[in-house]
Amino acid sequence: MLSALDDARLSDITSSEASLRRFLHGLPGVDQVGAEARAAMLATRSIKTTAKQFAIDLAISMIDLTTLEGQDTPGKVRALCAKALRPDPSDRSVPRVAAVCVYPDLVATAKEALGAGSDVKVASVATGFPSGRTSLAVKEADTRDAVAAGADEVDMVIDRGAFLAGRYGQVFDEIVAVKQACARAHGANDDGAGAHLKVILETGELATYDNVRRASWLAMLAGADFIKTSTGKVVPAATLPVTLVMLEAVRDFRDAIGRQVGVKPAGGIRTSKDAIRYLVLVNETAGEDWLDPDWFRLGASSLLNDLLMQRQKMLTGRYAGPDYFTLD
Numbered sequence: 001m002l003s004a005l006d007d008a009r010l011s012d013i014t015s016s017e018a019s020l021r022r023f024l025h026g027l028p029g030v031d032q033v034g035a036e037a038r039a040a041m042l043a044t045r046s047i048k049t050t051a052k053q054f055a056i057d058l059a060i061s062m063i064d065l066t067t068l069e070g071q072d073t074p075g076k077v078r079a080l081c082a083k084a085l086r087p088d089p090s091d092r093s094v095p096r097v098a099a100v101c102v103y104p105d106l107v108a109t110a111k112e113a114l115g116a117g118s119d120v121k122v123a124s125v126a127t128g129f130p131s132g133r134t135s136l137a138v139k140e141a142d143t144r145d146a147v148a149a150g151a152d153e154v155d156m157v158i159d160r161g162a163f164l165a166g167r168y169g170q171v172f173d174e175i176v177a178v179k180q181a182c183a184r185a186h187g188a189n190d191d192g193a194g195a196h197l198k199v200i201l202e203t204g205e206l207a208t209y210d211n212v213r214r215a216s217w218l219a220m221l222a223g224a225d226f227i228k229t230s231t232g233k234v235v236p237a238a239t240l241p242v243t244l245v246m247l248e249a250v251r252d253f254r255d256a257i258g259r260q261v262g263v264k265p266a267g268g269i270r271t272s273k274d275a276i277r278y279l280v281l282v283n284e285t286a287g288e289d290w291l292d293p294d295w296f297r298l299g300a301s302s303l304l305n306d307l308l309m310q311r312q313k314m315l316t317g318r319y320a321g322p323d324y325f326t327l328d
């Protein structure tokens with residue numbers, strides 16, 4: 001879509017509000033009908049039983065197991081972490097999920113419950129989640145708190161009001177500042193790279209696919225490690241066509257800039273069928289380089305049990321009773 005961009009051209013694009021706007025509005029428009037038709041066509045594609053077994057385990061390993069409720073307690077987070085580590089205590093062959101995702105005040109609890117050096121990451125929402133309507137100083141402090149408590153990954157929201165008003169420079173600067181806060185606060189769990197930054201676009205509020213494409217590029221240019229569809233607090237949350245547009249953006253960004261960025265649809269993904277549709281979309285749009293928990297995640301609070309039930313059905317030919325799995 002774009003020819004390769006060198007460092008000089010990149011710093012020119014991001015040097016001012018006007019050049020950023022010129023670049024973002026110069027991106028090709030999204031063919032809305034085409035994107036929806038392609039997503040619908042891929043959603044009906046059938047896959048072989050062996051591929052389905054592989055896909056279910058892959059989907060489990062890509063889950064950011066999430067609880068983001070005002071009523072969350074340390075006990076609930078500890079139970080979530082136990083489930084993240086051993087999704088089915090009776091079957092050791094079930095993979096672990098990628099991460100648990102919690103509010104910043106519960107990061108320390110999650111970190112402790114998962115144990116030092118766990119390969120299940122702790123992700124935390126920050127920056128005044130879910131609306132993002134706080135000062136930049138508060139957003140930076142929120143991020144620092146989460147990372148200082150042990151968050152490996154930070155899921156920040158963009159200021160949709162600023163984006164929709166065309167204040168792209170403000171959104172860009174906030175992402176850069178939060179990325180710096182991720183790096184500076186990394187401290188004890190420092191591997192030199194800083195906490196990974198997922199940038200939530202809240203696509204359900206962006207109104208058009210063109211805006212989703214622009215916000216994706218804006219976040220990536222500002223340093224996002226991942227772009228994420230939604231907070232889960234706004235309807236519509238993740239959809240296949242929106243995720244298609246974002247997958248095209250990460251593919252084109254890597255072609256132009258040479259840096260790979262991950263994608264995380266989140267919100268409203270509840271069934272194995274949904275999860276597999278997303279995996280087909282990833283494979284057909286960005287390609288198999290993204291079929292890995294390092295590059296694709298599913299943000300979900302209640303998808304895991306359905307994947308476990310389908311997995312057991314494939315292995316034994318019957319569904320487990322309704323009380324078999326712990327509650328999501």
Ligand SMILES: O=C[C@H](O)COP(=O)(O)O
Pocket residue numbers: 066068101230231232233237266267268269299300301302303
């Ligand atoms: O980031 C993940 C979402 O908040 C989870 O949304 P969900 O409860 O609809 O699965």
